[in-house]
Amino acid sequence: MAANWFDRAIASVxxxxxxxxxxxxxxxxxxxxxxxxxxxxxxxxxxxxxxxxADTEIGVAGALLRDRMRDLVRNNPHAAKAVAVLVNxxxxxxxxxxxxxxxxxxxxxxxxxxxxxxxxxxxxxxLDFYGLQTLICREMVEAGEVLVRRRxxxxxxxxxxxxxxxxxxxxxxxxxKSGALGAGRLVQGIxxxxxxxxxxxxxxxxxxxxxxxxxxxxxxxxxxxATDIAHVYEKQRTQARGVPWGAPVIRALRDLDDYEVAExxxxxxxxxxxxxxxxxxEAQQGIAPAVVDADGNRxxxxxxxxxxxxxxxxxxxxxxxxxxxxxxxxKRASLHTISAGFRVPYExxxxxxxxxxxxxxxxxxxxxxxxxxxVQWQLFIPMLCAPVWxxxxxxxxxxxxxxxxxVPVEWSPPKFEAVDPQKDAMANLLAIRSGxxxxxxxxxxxxRNPDAVLAEIAATNAKLDxxxxxxxxxxxxxxxxxxxQASDPATNPEPDxxxxxxxxxD
Numbered sequence: 001m002a003a004n005w006f007d008r009a010i011a012s013v014x015x016x017x018x019x020x021x022x023x024x025x026x027x028x029x030x031x032x033x034x035x036x037x038x039x040x041x042x043x044x045x046x047x048x049x050x051x052x053x054a055d056t057e058i059g060v061a062g063a064l065l066r067d068r069m070r071d072l073v074r075n076n077p078h079a080a081k082a083v084a085v086l087v088n089x090x091x092x093x094x095x096x097x098x099x100x101x102x103x104x105x106x107x108x109x110x111x112x113x114x115x116x117x118x119x120x121x122x123x124x125x126x127l128d129f130y131g132l133q134t135l136i137c138r139e140m141v142e143a144g145e146v147l148v149r150r151r152x153x154x155x156x157x158x159x160x161x162x163x164x165x166x167x168x169x170x171x172x173x174x175x176x177k178s179g180a181l182g183a184g185r186l187v188q189g190i191x192x193x194x195x196x197x198x199x200x201x202x203x204x205x206x207x208x209x210x211x212x213x214x215x216x217x218x219x220x221x222x223x224x225x226a227t228d229i230a231h232v233y234e235k236q237r238t239q240a241r242g243v244p245w246g247a248p249v250i251r252a253l254r255d256l257d258d259y260e261v262a263e264x265x266x267x268x269x270x271x272x273x274x275x276x277x278x279x280x281x282e283a284q285q286g287i288a289p290a291v292v293d294a295d296g297n298r299x300x301x302x303x304x305x306x307x308x309x310x311x312x313x314x315x316x317x318x319x320x321x322x323x324x325x326x327x328x329x330x331k332r333a334s335l336h337t338i339s340a341g342f343r344v345p346y347e348x349x350x351x352x353x354x355x356x357x358x359x360x361x362x363x364x365x366x367x368x369x370x371x372x373x374x375v376q377w378q379l380f381i382p383m384l385c386a387p388v389w390x391x392x393x394x395x396x397x398x399x400x401x402x403x404x405x406x407v408p409v410e411w412s413p414p415k416f417e418a419v420d421p422q423k424d425a426m427a428n429l430l431a432i433r434s435g436x437x438x439x440x441x442x443x444x445x446x447x448r449n450p451d452a453v454l455a456e457i458a459a460t461n462a463k464l465d466x467x468x469x470x471x472x473x474x475x476x477x478x479x480x481x482x483x484x485q486a487s488d489p490a491t492n493p494e495p496d497x498x499x500x501x502x503x504x505x506d
Contacts, residue, residue: 055187058239059178076253082349093130095133095414097385097412099408101404111451141245143244144241147231199226203221203222204219245343248341256335393405412444
């Protein structure tokens, strides 16, 4: 970089200072060129990028984002579908646990007890544990966060395990509780101890949006120990609370709504064939002729088949509706943006499969399923399923239902439906036979309990033996013992790979 006249003037009296100036300016310009996004100029004018913390940003905008997203889900079909797609893929029929202590008798006892408890775990008495998972996941996606409170019950309540779960919307958190609290601090209703661990949640007695609760003093809040709360939300930064998953496209959803309303009005106007009778010269009409109907009322909107008369009208003129295109292209582009904001494939959001083939839809689903897998194992299971299992085991042990206070668990998320079931089944078969996966792992990937499935298979085999049937490893062969299709290789050798079998020849 060449030195300017000022640098040369300084160099004449202080060469070292001039050299440092030139080197510093060169380093600055190199840095500016390396990060074009940090450049300042006409193209970035008006770009606000505050350096505030995530908690500060959520404290200002969180409630409004939550309310707007809920309104969109209530009234916008695309927002409702995006939430439904995410919930259906994350939860499906439910994320199922199975005890994994290594003691077969204990595991069977715990699994049976949990199965009984799931039917009565809802404090509202309406859903089972897997239904609660769906509700909790829906709140997490739609509102950004949800609270699940442990409710211990008495023995006289007659529950299999004296424990129930209460689902609370994020509005129950008292967001006005912020600031220092002794050696700890409060962040939007969440109390932290001096080392930054969650100590309590300040909850309203009633939903703040409930008029009845507000009239009865339900807007006060009190602390609930953090050990009794499971706070489920996605951490995108080191924030204490979550935001709706559709926050990046709230404006896009609203703009699409407004555009469709305008398009509907335009289409209705284009479809209205109307006629207006004008005067034969401008003098008879006046500067702004009044167009009235047969009853003398001013006409201010188009209606199908309307014939209106201006003062002194003698000449009739019809409107000329002109159709305009571009609606489909604009909507498709908008929905691509919305699907990206929700992290949902466009085809799943819209059901439009007109522009995909088998390979492209399969490739698109691979990335989506990888994201869902991460949400299940890195978010939903540690934030909800693990605390609930811990609460269940503690309550069961305290009630004398199980002999130990800690039982390890393994979770089985719902399986992904295969695009081509035969190919996926063959892939699983090869993995089992090659030793890279076990049969139990394959069954668990399908969202089922391997122990229960294997027990069912054993019972089925026993019934077949009693009936004199053979269930071969080849699923095409379930035949009477001693028949030509029996699995004995001596009586029924495998066909020559180079020759087609009889079924293929037929």
